[in-house]
Amino acid sequence: MNKSILPGVGLLISIFSMLIAAWFLVHFLTILGLFLAVAYPVWWLFLPSRTPCLICRSKKQDDYCPLCKRSVNKNESISPSGIRSILGNSLIIALLSLLSGAIVLGEMKVLRYLGFPPTPRTVSFVIPSTKQFLLGEIFPMKLEIVGIKQAVNTIQTDISFDPNALEAIDVSTENSFASIFVQKEINNQVGFVRLTGGLPNPGFSDPQGTFGTIYFRSKIPGLIEIKFLPSSLVLANDGRGTNVLKEISSVSYLILPERVSPERSLKDINMYDSTKKNNRTASNSTQMLFYDDKAVLGISTQLPEEKISPLSQFLILLEKIDNTILSLWRKAFGAFPQ
Known part of the structure; x- marks a missing residue:
């Protein structure tokens, strides 16, 4: 009985860990994604051997990389092979940053629709x-x-x-x-x-x-x-x-x-x-x-304030994080609505 339960618990822990990691990655890319997209070519100029091609990194051994136009060899360097590959990687990072920003905006809209944070009594x-x-x-x-x-x-x-x-x-x-x-x-x-x-x-x-x-x-x-x-x-x-x-x-x-x-x-x-x-x-x-x-x-x-449950406090914190991140976007680029 216990042996049959343990694999299920392990799977749930793995899924939960992946969701947390994905959440942090999305918010990280929203904050620093465009900066990384601009910094990627500069990093490659100074440390070309330590600058990986994202497509090569995601491919398996001997798979073809359309940006570098070569087969992937994990035993050798997987750095970009030229300007085309560098610009392609920068564009991918920028697109991931914009997509992450849209996800953060959607998360904030859902939280506000659900009433987080609650409208203050004033x-x-x-x-x-x-x-x-x-x-x-x-x-x-x-x-x-x-x-x-x-x-x-x-x-x-x-x-x-x-x-x-x-x-x-x-x-x-x-x-x-x-x-x-x-x-x-x-x-x-x-x-x-x-x-x-x-x-x-x-x-x-x-x-x-x-x-x-x-x-x-x-x-x-x-x-x-x-x-x-x-x-x-x-x-x-x-x-x-x-x-x-x-x-x-x-x-x-x-x-x-x-x-x-x-x-x-x-x-x-x-x-x-x-x-x-x-x-x-x-x-x-x-x-x-x-x-x-x-x-x-x-x-x-x-009038007495309504008690806020720990879950509600957590969701309010998420909304504040999303709003803070998007506020930085609005100040820097004028993007994303309130």
Whole structure:
């Protein structure tokens, strides 16, 4: 039983060793192949007897070498026989280098398609500056994201607040970078607001942008807190829908005991109605809405990072090696895409 297993294990070890050797050879040729192709004739000029012809080296005894135009004699020198053979060997090295570069590029593309390295979490919600409002006053809270390194295409903001202290009046999408909205929900019984939307390819790639605005009316004086819930999402336009939201925030506003005057209250209502009217006009022309439209001080909490397995760490390392090698190519020759 053991004797029958050992040959199979030996074969697997041999295959694995060959794959590792081939991987190193491909990456070595990608880095230094063109340099070797240029250096080959120079090496031959100084050390002709120690410069082997690659075709002769690969042939068996007495086989014919088309570059040197002779039969291979392993007992004698197998150095190139002339300029034609030298240039042919240099061309072979250059072609192998280009082929190796294409293999490295393909390896990197496959790793990125599989999600290595994962898109980093860099986006967070902007915490508004410290503000205070009067009792009964209508005030806006902008939903802004910052830290965009990879274009995003889908955003979901889930907001929690004390329904005894605040009333959500409306959610505006005026001046939003998003063009499609699929959900807008306000629940003043439990204190919850959700706005979900996005935009098609290539997504939104500015460092900072406004997604929407929530209008609240204060109901009691004191310090009130509005929280972004962990169910909030910011998905990258990376083909995998990676959530790049790195932290969630909470915002605090101070509501003064002085009640807003009737004149100020009427002014707030008129301003809010005007904003809502403008929002509807803009929405009808530039935005697609798939919901029923009738319907500060702060802190940030870091979201937990997903654990990376040893295999994933190894694949991430491979991608970094490939990207580093191809970066050298791009700097030297302007070749190979990102």
